[in-house]
Amino acid sequence: MPSLVAVVVAHDSAEALPACLAALAAEHVPAIVVDNASRDGSAALAQAAGAQVVRNLRNEGYGRANNIGVRVAERAAHILILNPDVELRPGAVDALLAASEAYPDAGLYAPRLVEPDGRFFYQPRSLLAPYLTNPKGRLALPEGDACAPFLSGACLMMRRELFLELGGFDENIFLFYEDDDLCRRVADAGQALIHVHGAMASHGRGRSSAPERGRIFRTRWHQAWSRAYVSRKYGLPDPSPVTLAVNGAKAVLSALAFRRSGRERYGGSAAGALAALRRRSALAREGLDP
Missing domain, CATH: 3.90.550.10 (Spore Coat Polysaccharide Biosynthesis Protein SpsA; Chain A)
Incomplete structure (x- = not known):
């Protein structure tokens, strides 16, 4: 054995x-x-x-x-x-x-x-x-x-x-x-x-997977969603409203300044927080069975 x-x-x-x-x-x-x-x-x-x-x-x-x-x-x-x-x-x-x-x-x-x-x-x-x-x-x-x-x-x-x-x-x-x-x-x-x-x-931090288009948005989406999920699971305050407000505003400013990286980063966090507030599952986003 x-x-x-x-x-x-x-x-x-x-x-x-x-x-x-x-x-x-x-x-x-x-x-x-x-x-x-x-x-x-x-x-x-x-x-x-x-x-x-x-x-x-x-x-x-x-x-x-x-x-x-x-x-x-x-x-x-x-x-x-x-x-x-x-x-x-x-x-x-x-x-x-x-x-x-x-x-x-x-x-x-x-x-x-x-x-x-x-x-x-x-x-x-x-x-x-x-x-x-x-x-x-x-x-x-x-x-x-x-x-x-x-x-x-x-x-x-x-x-x-x-x-x-x-x-x-x-x-x-x-x-x-x-x-x-x-x-x-x-x-x-x-x-x-x-x-x-x-x-x-x-x-190697960050070398686990090769770079791909949309990775930053997707990563930030899951970070925001998962933080909200585990917070609710253990009776902690839901961070989603603050995450949505702060990152949503930053995403808009990044879009106005034509900063794609900021738009993806902050937009991903805002979208993940919004999905958590709407009780959408991460598995549904990835096309997996709930």
């Missing part, structure tokens, strides 16, 4: 996948690549690299595709969820598995994610964190293993059994805040979230 199986969701990820899969192979971690209808040969590339490939006929979104991959990893004790633009550094897997033994009551473990500029990612607060609150977002980087209010979905390790018991990622979310939501449910189940300082991984 493998102690760990990696699940990598790909969507036009041919540029980033080779390094990600090579790093997993170097750590002797078998990989399942769930391909969200890529058009750039990502699935064939992953298969040639030795990964088990699940080919979705349409883009199912990040959380839904990860759930598919975890269900396929039937023999795994732990699952490692990571983006295609994440490369594990030597010893990262051993450090994560050692942490799971050192902190057996924890539910989620994440490595130190090193950004392209050399800094490491650590989010000091979360919209949904029910404990370890830090309302001003004061950043104090950990110097060792630490409990955290949030762990990035770019790279997470979890017991497969627990992931399935909690229902995996919320499948109503197409993109964004699915990791905040999972972190919240793990914490609500009484289990800690552990930043494993000795496990390191490089994060």
